[in-house]
Amino acid sequence: MSESQITLEQPAAMDVLGASGPRLRHTVRRFLHSNWASWLVPAALLALWQLAAQLGVLPANVLPAPSEVVAAAWRLGANGELAAHIAISAKRAAIGLLIGGGLALAFGLVNGVSRIGERLTDTTFQMIRNIPNLAMVPLVILWFGIEDSARIFLVALGVFFPIYINTYHGIRNVDPHLVEMGRSYGMSRSELLARVILPGALPSIFVGLRYALGIMWLTLIVAETIAANAGIGYMAMSAREFMQLDVVVLSILLYAALGKLADSVARLLERATLQWHPAFQRVTKEG
Amino acid sequence: MVDDILVRALLDERLLPIEEPEADFPETPPGGVSLTVRGLTKAFGSHAVLQGVDLHVRSGEFLSVIGKSGSGKSTLLRILAGLDEPNSGDVLFDSLPRAHSSHVARLMFQEPRLLPWARVIDNVEVGLGDRRYEAGAERHALAKLAAVGLESRARDWPSVLSGGQKQRVALARALASRPNVLALDEPLGALDALTRMDMQTLVEQVWQEQGFTAVLVTHDVTEAIVLGDRVVLIEDGVVTLELDVDLPRPRRRGSPEIAALEEQVLRRLFSDAGYVAQGSSS
Structure with missing residues (x-):
């Protein structure tokens, strides 16, 4: 993991303006280390459920949206x-x-x-x-x-x-x-x-x-x-x-x-x- | 002097306004008491551990007790400190039976035995017993902590201290109860060699300051000789050798005098030829 980080981040560090890539990665990493990360999976499941209900994959008489x-x-x-x-x-x-x-x-x-x-x-x-x-x-x-x-x-x-x-x-x-x-x-x-x-x-x-x-x-x-x-x-x-x-x-x-x-x-x-x-x-x- | 200022500074931070120091916790050293042990026996089940131990320790003397494991030296110490009762025989403090004496005997265990859920200072206050709620108690405990060089760790949890520091807190706790007898059951056994030498110096120093009678049980012959005024050897539940260590303090490890005494003890320990050194007690 550390090696791929080094190779990915080195060119990005020089590119000051277009640094959205590593910045995003940094934000993601910070999020994953915060307490909010534990809510990630429940939230994703909820979104999936809503999507399935709206697409009609999940009939309303089985599970409502x-x-x-x-x-x-x-x-x-x-x-x-x-x-x-x-x-x-x-x-x-x-x-x-x-x-x-x-x-x-x-x-x-x-x-x-x-x-x-x-x-x-x-x-x-x-x-x-x-x-x-x-x-x-x-x-x-x-x-x-x-x-x-x-x-x-x-x-x-x-x-x-x-x-x-x-x-x-x-x-x-x-x-x-x-x-x-x-x-x-x-x-x-x-x-x-x-x-x-x-x-x-x-x-x-x-x-x-x-x-x-x-x-x-x-x-x-x-x-x-x-x-x-x-x-x-x-x-x-x-x-x-x-x-x-x-x-x-x-x-x-x-x-x-x-x-x-x-x-x-x-x-x-x-x-x-x-x-x-x-x-x-x-x-x-x-x- | 510097310690005193430090202690006050720490105290000011914690309890304001500071009350005048109470006379209840005198600064004067507690001093020692003479110990007389007569015909002490102790058996666990059918296994006789002590088989008639006789011993006299002068007030303020530092006695080292050595012996192989299972020789009964720890049991002797526990009886001196009142944690075990002998089957027969007497323990006298200044010629009074132990139970009737008002003198305080404390045992420093092999392990620090600190309460992990109490901060360092509260662990030291355990040594004050019922008096820990009295005014001046905290100051007294902090002073003892300063005496072992850990005043800056008063608010820490024991779990963040090193093994040597924990044993120092245990020593401060024992000192807080102002012991007249301090029994030490290999308290340095688990420490690394350098920490051990530091602790030996510290033990010697507080013993000289406080004047209590010290009885140290150890496996380490050098430690016994460096610290003790006298070394006794216990084998199979009886005292088989008494040796005066008449050397000035602080003693230098590795000096020829110490090496000679060491040699004498080791020869006795490992010879079945019945070589008995007549060091004699006083």
Whole structure:
């Protein structure tokens, strides 16, 4: 690569006025190194999709054009319906994550630190973990009816295990040498937890959180298509009945966008709290 | 003097307005304490590591402990620092049992063991224990960091430091707790030869300034002789040789006197003929 660069750029460097070639190449290279580059492929796919729909390659009753989906979003956005559905879905996701994630963190912490806690509860968790949470749907409907609590329960159940397991393992894998060091300098149990054990487990907890966010949306999609009366999943199901394909596609895209948003927030949090970690450092090592 | 100005400059940048230095963190050196070890035994399972160790270390003395791996020298150090309990025998600090003594013993580990998620200065403050929230604590920690020559790295993460610098931070952390006994468990073992010599000089220097009793465990016979007032050899859980190193400091590596002592220790280490040097303890 370097050789071809040299041969291509040498004559261009002398040609000051007609330097559009290398300048373009330079711009392209800068773009490819920027954060925007990660949106290149999605944008290209979108353009391809629009083109295929307009040329009639993609029939409208299979997949509507992106422009129609945007129009549907505009329509539903204008009368406030879209915002209401998003708000309800986001609320369910957040409450489920808070309950499931909170419990997972607490149990992961207790079982990571105490052998007794682990002996009492870990086997149970490992058994329940092997049941796909969506297999619980019939049972959950019987327990909670078709109320919101049923959907929140499913989300909480789904997010519990990735966070629990990663918290537990994160804590178990904290360098015992550091714990011994802390103890030798007279740290109390709570101090050890706050200054040594939790910070050490944090990278692993974040891995769990990001897994959990994926499961959170997955669970919600299914849960909202079953007997809901609001939310993005409900919007998709009712649109299907009226053959509003654009709204169906819009709902699917909304899940993608919300999923990406949640992941980005988690990444930001990760970057803010794991500054010390070499993987998250932007400062380069001194020679 | 220059260090003091630097420390103040650094401090001014961080906490304004600066408070008057507290008497809580005295500038006076902590001083040493005499150690007496009597009939110390320790076994892990059926494996006896220490089999009746007797040792006396004068207050402020620098004792080097050498021995082959598995000879029990690290275990002895961990017991001195209170990280392990012996099966039998006593450890006395100024003739008081270790547990009842108010003297501070610190162990410097083989690895730096810095908290990777705490900045250098916060790692040093670990050495202050509960007192790190008191006024003047930060100043004290910065002064210790200056003592190891790393005051400019106070706000860095440990991951950007070199191995030698990390061990210096670990030394600053130990100094921050104002130890009367500093036990060093081969803290220089993993460093390259030049960094190692730098660190030996630094250890000797802070020991002379602070006056603590130092017990250094090492594989390196030269290091033991260069730093120690006395060298003891531990073999199979008992002390088999004590050797006074009566040479002026700073000592020159490669001087004939050191070479002669080295020879003496090595002959003892590698002969089964039962050659015992009567260096005698005081």
